[in-house]
Amino acid sequence: MNISRNAMEVATALATALIGALVCYASLENGIGWTESGPKPGYFPFGIGSLIIIGSAATLAQVAWKSMAARPAGEAGHIGTFIDGRGLRTLAAFFLPIVIMTALSSWLGLYIGMALYIFYAMRFAAGFRIYSSLLTTVIVVVANFIVFEKLFMVPLLKGPILEYFGIY
Numbered sequence: 719m720n721i722s723r724n725a726m727e728v729a730t731a732l733a734t735a736l737i738g739a740l741v742c743y744a745s746l747e748n749g750i751g752w753t754e755s756g757p758k759p760g761y762f763p764f765g766i767g768s769l770i771i772i773g774s775a776a777t778l779a780q781v782a783w784k785s786m787a788a789r790p791a792g793e794a795g796h797i798g799t800f801i802d803g804r805g806l807r808t809l810a811a812f813f814l815p816i817v818i819m820t821a822l823s824s825w826l827g828l829y830i831g832m833a834l835y836i837f838y839a840m841r842f843a844a845g846f847r848i849y850s851s852l853l854t855t856v857i858v859v860v861a862n863f864i865v866f867e868k869l870f871m872v873p874l875l876k877g878p879i880l881e882y883f884g885i886y
Contacts, residue, residue, distance in 0.1 A: 719803045724781055726800040731777035738770030811843065827877020833859045 742764050749758030801809065815838055823831030833855050840851035866872045876885060 719806060721800045721802075721806070723798045723800040724785060727777060727781045731774045731781070734777075735771050735774035738767045738774060741767030741770065815839065815843070823875065823877075825877065827880055828874045829859050829863060830877055830879055832862065 745760030745764035745767060748760030748763075750760045750764040751758050752761070815835060819831045819835035822834060836855045836858055837851050840846040840854055841848060846854075866874050873886075880886075
């Protein structure tokens with residue numbers, strides 16, 4: 719399965735246009751006009767949403783322009799491959815564990831989710847030995863705990879396992 723670069727550029731432009739439209743719609747609920755005291759709360763977000771839509775339209779126009787320019791050269795509007803089947807499998811092998819880590823982190827806590835992800839990535843995805851994977855996992859998790867909890871004093875989600883051991 720090959721995904722063309724044009725298809726991805728169009729999909730990205732449509733996604734950002736949708737985001738811009740949502741920003742504009744939400745801004746309308748707050749008002750986009752002016753009062754005696756200045757702009758209403760939705761004035762500036764509406765402008766930002768409009769700029770996002772304009773940028774998306776420019777991207778769509780650029781894709782159409784490149785597509786038409788490639789046709790005389792016999793490329794039938796195809797400007798390269800964005801990702802092929804092998805690359806898509808590699809991307810999924812990287813992306814899906816992150817999604818699983820995110821889901822686990824909201825349930826088990828960030829540190830446990832981080833530990834499971836780092837261990838999986840090192841042991842199974844990269845093929846490191848079990849001892850080096852465990853050691854690196856412990857070092858990274860402890861370092862993150864010290865940096866966020868002790869130095870920056872930013873409490874991160876601990877989850878039920880760490881709370882059971884009295885780590886709040």
